[in-house]
Amino acid sequence: MTTRDRLLGLTVVVLWGLNFLAIRAGLDHFPPFFFAAVRFLLIAIPVVLFVPRPQVPTTWLLLYGTGFGVGQFTFLFWAMHVGMPTGLASLVLQSSAPFTVVLGAILLRERLRPVQVGGLLVAMSGMALIGWDRSQHAALLPVVLTLLAGLSWALGNLGNRKAASDQPMRLMLWMCVIPPLPMLALSFAVEGPSSGWDALTSSLHGNGPLALAGLAYIVILGTIAGSGLWTALLSRYPAGTVAPLSLLVPVVGIGAAWLVLHEEPSAVSLIGGAVVIAGAAATQMSGKARQGPSPHVRPPARVGV
Template identity: 85%
Template structure:
């Protein structure tokens, strides 16, 4: 990988790490499910109008959209809404990597190598440490919800791989068309018919402008710019070479949350998080990758959180 492309990879890491601050800003004003619907709705409108639909089976596009878009962000935003620390959320969400390996073995009959099995066990140990630590603070539910977000992301990865599109950026953009209506229905059913509308009409006052700035960051920098750079890197290099960059995202997320939000994660949570990242990295250590398989490896095909 060239120095320029390494710099692009680190740029994506920074964009996605700061994305969690943008999410926090949005959730401080908007209800979580409505904010998730709004996040995808802003992207979906221009996509439907200007981007041709990728020629992939509809069922796999739906699996990708419902897993990555609906499941991941419903659980992640809910977790952060009920108390998941911003920096810790960026870390626990890395559970998607070992979850993807497990689902790949179960659904796609991919053979697990010894290094991957060892990585899975290490990652599970790290998540257990984090869960135990948070339980001491009566805050286990947010961790469980964030793990469900990671599992949903992994399910979306399976849909992405089964779609097997030769136009990954177009597939990613059309994935964003799936979540708005289910998320809006979830918001109406759980948050009530007026909660989202009230937050939208008051978005020019109080915490609203910062929330709108967070929404703009998520859409323009987190999704379009971050995902565009990530897709370009995956098109030029084996996924096993690119994917480890995503494991640096929690470092930016935790550091930014500490500097901006004054969150101070416990030592035990940081230790557990380091173990999770080490295990996730081990699951992505692969043998030689065939050129035809580069764009369909088990590494996360991220859209940016």
Template identity: 75%
Template sequence: MTTRDRLLGLTVAVLWGLNFLAIRVGLDHFPPFFFAGLRFLVIAVPVVLFVRRPNVPLKWLLLYGFGFGFLQFAFLFAAMNAGMPTGLASLVLQSSAPFTIVLGALLLREKVSRRQIIGITVAVAGMTLIGYDRSQAASLIPVVLTLLAGLGWAVGNLGNRLAKSTEPMRLMLWMCVVPPLPMLVLSAAVEGPSTGWRALADSFSIDGWPALAGLAYIVLLGTIAGSGLWTVLISRHPAGVVAPFSLLVPVVGIAGAWIFLNETPSVIALVGAAVVIAGCLGGMATARRASSATPLAEPLRV
């Protein structure tokens, strides 16, 4: 993995870590499933009108969108709406990393080196330490919902890999076309057919503008920029090489929740964050050597 790609991975971690703060602001105004559907609908409409669909099998595009878009965010938004603390949500969601590595090894037969296994194990141990320290802040149901969101993310990663697109940015944009309809149908069934739309109308007010600002961050930075860069990385490298970068997201998420939401981390949580970073660095060291001997995917064409 080149220095540029490592910097891209770190950029994604920062964008996605702060994304949890924007989600929290949005959920204070919108019902969760409607908010999840709205974030993708805002992107899907111009994509269908102006962006050519990538030349990939439809089934893998649907798998990518269903896992990464629908499953991940339906479960995540439901978990945070049910009381999952913002910083803890950013941590537990990164269960997608071990899920991705295990599914990639079992279903795609991707090779994982011994040092990568050690690195990911150390990072997961750090996440476990943080989770143990902060588990009193959340009940079991929100934690389980967030773990299911991590599994959905991992399923989406496999769909991305199987698509083998030489146009990863277009693939990411068209992935956003998949979740809106099922998410809005779920919202109408669970939250009521007009609840979300009334909340959207109310957001165009002095009290509602923070929710729109949160939506703008999620769409422009969290989804288009963050997911676009992630799609580029995972199209160039095996899933097990890219996945450890996602373990840096909770470090940013917990720090952001600490600064802006007064979710103060303890010493144990800070030690756990340091362990996560150490594990990521260990996995990245192996990834650098592996990528120098393995041809990368074709460069991005937009």
């Protein structure tokens, strides 16, 4: 990887790490499910109007959009709404990497290498340590919801992988078309028919402008710019070269939450997080498996939050 592309990769890491601050700003004003719906709706409208649909089976596009879009952000925003610390959320969400490996082995019959099995066990021990620590200091529910977000992201990765599109950026953009209607329906049923719209109409007052700035950041910098740069890097380098950079996202997320929100994660949670990242990195180590996906199947691109 050239120095220029390495700097582009680190730029994406910073954009995605700061994305969690933007999410927190939005959730301080908007109901979580409505906020998730609007986040995708702002992308979906121009995509439907101006971006040609990728030539992939609808089944896999729906799985990608339901897992990555609906499932991940339902659980992540819910978790942060009920008390998941911003920095810790960026860390626990990395569970998507080992979850992807497990689901690939179970559902796609991909053979696991010994180093991947070891990485899974390490990552699981780190997640267990974080869960134990949070249960001693606060409710365990936010951690469980964030793990479910990671599991949903992994299901979306399988949809991405099975779609095997040679136009990954177009696929990512069309994935954003799937979540708005289910998320708006969920918001209507759970948060009430008017709560989201009331928050939107009052967004010029109080903490509303900061929430709108957070929404703009998520859409423009976190999703379009960050995912665009990431997709460009994946088109030029092997996934095993690019993907490990995403493991730096929690470093930025935790550091930003500490500096801006004054969150101070416990030493046990930080140790557990380091263990999760080490295990996730091991599951992504390159190497030839005796049996795996066909050579023409492109590995799933991580497209951030």
